[in-house]
Amino acid sequence: MVNKIKGQLFSGRFDELIARQKSNCDFEIGEILIAEDSDKKFFLQVYDLQYGSQISQQNLELISGMILEENSSTEFIDSNIRNYKIALLKPLITISKESNSSLSKSLPSPFTYLREITADDMTFISKPENSLFIGNLRSGSKELDVPIYLDAKNVLTHHVLITGTTGKGKSVLMKNILWELTGRIGLLVLDPHDEYYGRNNIGLKDSSSGKVVYYTSKNVPVGARSLKINITILRPSHFDCLGFSDAQEQAMNAYYREYGNKWIESIIIDKPLNYVKFNDATVNVLKRRLMYLLDLEFYDSRLFCNGIFDMSAGESTIEHICNDLENSKTVIIDTSNFSGQIELLIGSLIATEIFNKYKNYKMKGINDKPIVNIVLEEAPRVLGKDVLDKGGNVFSSIAREGRKFNVGLIAITQLPSLIPREILANINTKIILGTEMLLERQAIIESASQDISSDSRTIAALDKGECIISSNFSKFAIPIKVPFFDERVSKSLKKDDFKINFPGLN
Ligand SMILES: Nc1ncnc2c1ncn2[C@@H]1O[C@H](COP(=O)(O)OP(=O)(O)O)[C@@H](O)[C@H]1O
Ligand SMILES: [Mg+2]
Incomplete structure (x- = not known):
């Protein structure tokens, strides 16, 4: 297949390459384009779009006026040649012919063609041994058939921040991550919206791992536990x-x-x-x-x-939860009918206990315990500047030194600007979903692992389930489309049903 030429580089500088778009192809913000030299392949990403023209501004205004007011046609101009669209691009990564990837340090030659990215271009991305699938690679709003995996151990022990405006897909992403990790590490989920277990819809309860534990205090479903703490x-x-x-x-x-x-x-x-x-x-x-x-x-x-x-019941609840976590179980605590304060109290109770246990293991040289991660919704409640100004707590201690003991945080928030810089810097992987508020985008951009300063507009324009991952453990900020959890899981459940009904078929 001949790759589609979409444009051509003609000017600019290293972090602001300028390309002209071929008339019948549409460039998109966030789109990845490939510029190929004789010995290198440059991955470039569009971060801004403009109009370009051979005609002066004054004449353009005149032509526009004629079209609008007089309904006259503009046939006297060869419009495709004289009026066009221009994209500003930044380099993501460069691949040499031997398939070595490196951060870009040079420029493609002038007038290099830009073509669409295809799955074949991404063969240099390998799947780490202990991998965490996030979603498929995305070029603008187009999803490619290239699954993106992160190194689970590094990413999880060095904390993850999931940010984005309400409704952009933080919870759906988190469900996917929980689904991927259940049975592989210990996960404590404080769930203020009671959405992860999936009482009435698809959720972690549908996992066949047998490793999901659900605590609730209302209408305890079969197999779940009632929450009592002494x-x-x-x-x-x-x-x-x-x-x-x-x-x-x-x-x-x-x-x-x-x-x-x-x-x-x-x-x-x-x-x-x-x-x-x-x-x-x-x-x-x-x-x-x-x-x-x-x-x-x-x-x-x-x-x-x-x-x-x-006073009498619940003496060993916390102990049981810690044991479950150490046995790579996912413990979901439905806190939807508690006050935020009670939720935090329970969270800090369990977090303190498990963190102390893991510190102890480290002291004793025990290192066969699984990683434990704590999932916190609305993280600024415990990691916010105003809270931490009054003194630290177990969650800020984990953010600062949890990695040494294999205890990590997955902090979810729509307001990352409330979290102090120092804590944000300690969170080495940021999964950024659509964020319209400038202040929040700035907080994230300033603390990201890569220079994503030109992505502010791209982040504002991200649709539901579209994200950018900036991590110390990835070479460039990777654009990703997160799968829609319900669809993904109901498909895999149907497949399992099929296997049960027709054993021997895969
Ligand atoms: N990856 C996705 N693919 C398709 N639709 C999605 C995706 N993520 C979220 N959505 C849609 O957006 C809605 C809100 O997502 P949710 O995860 O609850 O947002 P948040 O937790 O950020 O407020 C979902 O109910 C779903 O309809
Ligand atoms: Mg949510």
Whole structure:
């Protein structure tokens, strides 16, 4: 097949090559075009489009006026030659004839033709041994039959950020990733929209791995577990990201020192502190906040638990969850009917426990444990500047040093600008979905692993499921189309059914 020529380079400089579009071919923002020299293949990407003309601006305006106002035709111009479209392109990567890929450092010769990219051009991309499939390569809005894989271990231990405006496909992407990874690593998913398990539609429950555990507190479906957590497991440090004041935190610590794991009960039933004194008002506010947060009630000199926190049940819930994670299970916790604060409390409880365990393993030289990743929706709630200004928490510790212990974060947000730069820099893979807000695009562009400063417009124009991956573990920022999860999985489920009904057929 002859590859279609779509344009020709004629001017520009290294990061701003200028090409003319052939009249009957449409260039698209984000499109990848190939410029081939005698010994090199340059992959170039369109980042801006303009009109070009041989006719002066004044005359163009005149012609436009004649067409608009007088309905006269413009036949006197050979329009394809004299009026055209121009694209600005940036180099992505260069491949030598021996198929060695490298970052571009030179320019293609002037007047090199630009042709469409095809799957054959991408044979230099290999599939890593421990791979994570994200989607197919995308050139503008066109999807190519080239699956893109990342190196799972590196990417997952060095944290992932998924950003994009609401509705652009963050959750669909996350479902795909969970589907890919289930059974291979430990995954803790705090699910405030109860969308990943798929109670009523397709979701992780349909995985045949037998490695999905689902905790919920409402209408527990068959096979799922009811979430109860014993109150004695809570420690003052678990409340780090919940915005308690310094005085309240000091009071919690004082109660913990004096009453051990009965500290919450002691605060609520007004037990005295014998060694330190706190202002009555401080302790009263703390007491009310804890009762409200944990859904506790106190009457007839007795403490009653109404919510998921319990005095008697749930002593080993956290332990079970950690064991599941260490056995490469995907633990989904439906937090849809909790307040955001409770969700964070549960998250920080489990994260602290598993992180400490993994630190311990490292100290003891145990290194056969699977990677554990924690999936956080609306990540600025725990990684936001305003939260971290008041002090760190377990999630910021994991962002900073989790890689050493094989514990990673997958942070999802539509507002990356709220996350401090230093944390963003520690997140080495960013999956960028469509983002209209300039401020958010800037935050992402500034912290990306590649120079994607000219992609701002491209990012604003990304459609649902279209993304760009910028990662320390990829050579260039890769444009990708994420598969639509429901379709992908229902297809693979049908295939499995077929195999069961007709054994021997593949
Ligand atoms: N990869 C995709 N392919 C096709 N459609 C998609 C894709 N991702 C998302 N969509 C569509 O967009 C809708 C919103 O996606 P969702 O993942 O819930 O967005 P977000 O979590 O970013 O708010 C989905 O219900 C689906 O209809
Ligand atoms: Mg979502």
